[in-house]
Amino acid sequence: MIRNERRRVGGVMLCHFVASLAALGMPPFFAILLSEEFGSSQLHLVGWFYVLPTVFSALAAPWWGRFADRFGARRSLIRAQLGLALGFLLASQAGSVGGFALALVVQGLLGGTFAASNTWLAGELEGERLARALTAMQASARAALVIAPILFGALIGTLSPLTLYAWLALLPLAAAAMVATFPARGTPPERVGNTASTDGKMRRASESGERVHPGLLLWLQFGFSFACVITYPYLIADLQERFAGLSTVTLAALFSLPHLVYLALSGPLGKALAGYDPRRLLILAFAAMALACGAQYVLPGGDWQAQAGIWLARLAMGLAMTTAFVALHRLMSGASRQRPGRLFGRLDAAAKWAGVAAGLGAGLLASRFGLASPLLASAWVLAALGLSLAPRLATLLPSPSQRTRT
Structure with a gap:
């Protein structure tokens, strides 16, 4: 893998890790958010809050996949990061349980950073190099799953959950800006040459x-x-x-x-x-x-x-x-x-x-x-x-x- 290609792939993985920190770090604190921000004791809603983004992400994922094939993986990845940021911003402004649920729906419908990142990698790599990159992407998500609850648990001691959502919106925005600086996928000769070396x-x-x-x-x-x-x-x-x-x-x-x-x-x-x-x-x-x-x-x-x-x-x-x-x-x-x-x-x-x-x-x-x-x-x-x-x-x-x- 040449230096520029390695830098782009590493950048996409970093962007996915940043977005995963935000998306995976807050759900463990939904019960605190319900009681502190909305004065609700309906803790059964926590389970629904967990499921909402997943369900709507599953509904939207095939459509966004076709979007990536038609308009390019980089645009799709930027779109996913911006959609995630919008969902976080809406969550930070929620004035009721229903408004927060709507923000989670938006997060699921417009997000999809994992699939978008994998699609981008498939445009840059192939064969064994792509397989290893996909494995590293899975490691990125698992690292975020381990780190995020600890990090945000400490932050919630000083910030309210909704305020934290507003700050978290900056993470996918920064990731989108980083992806926008990446050049388009490598030329076919470059990819053929790299593949021939396996x-x-x-x-x-x-x-x-x-x-x-x-x-x-x-x-x-x-x-x-x-x-x-x-x-x-x-x-x-x-x-x-x-x-x-x-x-x-x-x-x-x-x-x-x-x-x-x-x-x-x-x-x-x-x-x-x-x-x-x-x-x-x-x-x-x-x-x-x-x-x-x-x-x-x-x-x-x-x-x-x-x-x-x-x-x-x-x-x-x-x-x-x-x-x-x-x-x-x-x-x-x-x-x-x-x-x-x-x-x-x-x-x-x-x-x-x-x-x-x-x-x-x-x-x-x-x-x-x-x-x-x-x-x-x-x-x-x-x-x-x-x-x-x-x-x-x-x-x-x-x-x-x-x-x-x-």
Whole structure:
């Protein structure tokens, strides 16, 4: 990757991180905002506030993807940042619960920075370089998810939540201004030259992604997102019930461990697994993650051995999740040769709808079958994902002549 290209890609990732800080940092404080700003004790609205931007982002994502293909990825990315800033400004001026809800709807409809950033990257990179960039983008979102609540929790001690929204609007505005300074995508010769420098294994891995049917890719995106998100809402409450002696800090560390593994290992794993077929990796990763989720479901509470088992299961879940993301991003890279805006818009919509379904599903399961039941549901979904790929594995096995050549 040449210096100018590296600078542009790094700039887009920085812009996405800045926007993610603002978008992911405030939802944990919706309950405080309701009580302090609007004098409302209707805490059930917090769940609706969480869902609103996601639902409307899922509805708008395919349309914005087509917008990117028609008018350019850079314009789409600037538009997404400006839309996010507008949503934050409207939130800062909200005078009622309804006005704040409308601001969240605007944030969802006009935002979509993640899909827009991925579309921009698909115009700059291809093959293994694009797959690694997509993996880094996922790390950017997870870093924001870890940092933002801590940062904004400290700021809310000195600023009211609505005032903080006004200041946060400056972050996507600054990101939009930064993107506006980027030149257009590299010329075709530049991209061809860079692609030619990759080794044979990387090139074969990239080409294998072209054979992935878009419907299968959407199913993998939806199912994997669902399997991850359904474990989030009740995990800490479940562990607190089973392991009464664990401190709040320890519970938070257990929750964050898979995400911290991703932040630490996604880069090295992306390089180490570059020569392996992504569908084989996905089958292995889904199986390992299903076993890790199943282990977390069946482990009893109480003694130190069970506690050690939970730590090991969370660590294994992080390794499997990271491997699955690396392989999935390879498939996305191979499928993004034409109309990347439409592809990433649909993939973003699939992930958003999966998040909504997982949140609702976790609530239903936890209320009827216990707080640990979402972990079992995640294991079953992951098993189904692996089985959906297994029939295709036979077509990926090398022929005798290929084995002889290697």
